[in-house]
Every structure is written in C-alpha cells, then in structure tokens.
Amino acid sequence: RKEVEQDPGPFNVPEGATVAFNCTYSNSASQSFFWYRQDCRKEPKLLMSVYSSGNEDGRFTAQLNRASQYISLLIRDSKLSDSATYLCVAHNAGNMLTFGGGTRLMVKP
Amino acid sequence: GAVVSQHPSRVICKSGTSVKIECRSLDFQATTMFWYRQFPKKSLMLMATSNEGSKATYEQGVEKDKFLINHASLTLSTLTVTSAHPEDSSFYICSASGNRGSQPQHFGDGTRLSIL
Numbered sequence: 001r002k003e004v005e006q007d008p009g010p011f012n013v014p015e016g017a018t019v020a021f022n023c024t025y026s027n028s029a030s031q032s033f034f035w036y037r038q039d040c041r042k043e044p045k046l047l048m049s050v051y052s053s054g055n056e057d058g059r060f061t062a063q064l065n066r067a068s069q070y071i072s073l074l075i076r077d078s079k080l081s082d083s084a085t086y087l088c089v090a091h092n093a094g095n096m097l098t099f100g101g102g103t104r105l106m107v108k109p
Numbered sequence: 110g111a112v113v114s115q116h117p118s119r120v121i122c123k124s125g126t127s128v129k130i131e132c133r134s135l136d137f138q139a140t141t142m143f144w145y146r147q148f149p150k151k152s153l154m155l156m157a158t159s160n161e162g163s164k165a166t167y168e169q170g171v172e173k174d175k176f177l178i179n180h181a182s183l184t185l186s187t188l189t190v191t192s193a194h195p196e197d198s199s200f201y202i203c204s205a206s207g208n209r210g211s212q213p214q215h216f217g218d219g220t221r222l223s224i225l
Contacts, residue, residue: 043202043216095206095213101152
C-alpha cells in the first residue's frame with residue numbers, strides 16, 4: 001500500500017465548477033501535510049498547508065482529518081489556469097516529504 | 110524569486126555518457142538536499158538524501174554507484190548519472206531544506222534528461 005494515496009483522475013470540469021480532491025495517508029506519525037501543484041514538465045510548487053482546523057486561501061480550502069487519516073482540497077469557481085496535477089504531500093521526520101501520485105485536473109471552457 | 114537553482118534544465122546525450130546535475134541553494138544554507146526522479150505521469154520518487162559533508166542515504170532500489178551524489182558545501186549538491194542508458198531518461202528534481210521560510214523543502218526547476 002502506498003504511504004500517500006490519491007485518485008489519479010483526470011477530473012474534467014467546466015469553468016466555474018467546484019471540485020474536490022481527496023487523499024489518504026498511512027503513516028500516522030506524519031507531522032504535517034501540504035498540497036502542491038505541478039504543471040506539466042515543471043517542478044512542484046507549494047499550494048497550501050493543511051491543518052486540522054482547515055485552511056482557506058481564496059478559492060482553495062484544505063482540510064485534514066487525523067482520525068481518518070484523510071486530507072482534502074476544495075477548489076471553488078475553477079479557472080482554466082487551475083488545470084494541473086495536484087500532489088498531496090506528507091511531511092515526516094527529517095524534513096522528508098512523501099508525495100502522493102497526484103490528481104490531474106482539467107478545467108474546460 | 111528562486112531560492113534553489115538547478116542546472117542544466119535539459120540534457121540530451123548518447124548512451125554511455127555520464128551526466129552531472131547541479132543543485133544550488135541561492136540565499137540560504139541547505140543542511141539537507143534531496144534528489145527525486147519523476148517518470149511521465151508518475152509522482153516524485155525520492156532517490157536519496159544528502160547532508161553536507163557526509164555520504165548520501167539512498168532509497169531502496171537506487172544504485173549508489175550509478176547515481177553519485179556529492180554534497181560538499183552548504184549551498185551545492187551534485188548528482189552524477191554515470192554511464193547513462195535510455196532507461197535513465199527521466200525528470201530529475203532536487204530540493205533543499207534549511208533555515209529559510211516555513212516550507213520544509215524548496216525545489217529546483219528540474220532537469221529533463223534524455224538518453225539516446
């Protein structure tokens with residue numbers, strides 16, 4: 001079983017739609033979590049941190065449920081520029097990052 | 110602006126060539142640097158972790174004699190793919206962690222390696 005699992009998608013949604021991604025992790029000792037965005041042939045870029053209390057940044061909301069070992073990302077009012085792969089990432093001891101397989105989002109006009 | 114510089118961004122070379130990739134932290138001291146490999150439509154897989162002045166720790170399945178890592182200073186780590194073959198073609202990304210900002214790791218731009 002992978003340490004961080006995501007639905008690979010692709011999620012094809014129209015502009016303006018709301019879309020949600022889920023992620024589960026198996027290492028209960030993971031210290032913190034992040035969502036990264038990766039465009040084709042580019043390096044991953046930090047999108048936002050994920051907290052148990054929820055974290056909102058504009059159209060993006062991330063949530064962590066430690067009891068269920070479950071992480072979510074909600075994107076409201078999708079834009080064409082949101083098309084990318086979204087990586088769920090667990091931060092472990094020694095500053096190690098474990099990446100999920102990524103969820104591909106395609107926003108269509 | 111970029112805090113980690115990776116060079117070169119693109120390499121195309123013949124089978125059997127050794128290729129060196131550099132990763133530099135630009136405005137902070139990177140006590141730890143990480144090297145990842147990413148195949149098309151796959152996620153990043155950690156290859157090795159290197160701490161300045163000590164030998165790199167390789168992940169299971171990664172050949173240390175094939176992928177030589179040197180982390181001689183707090184701002185520079187290099188990955189050398191020795192005697193590269195077509196199956197080594199991949200996207201290689203470095204990252205660095207140190208006392209800068211709140212992110213656990215800062216990523217380089219990546220190096221796309223194509224072995225003919």
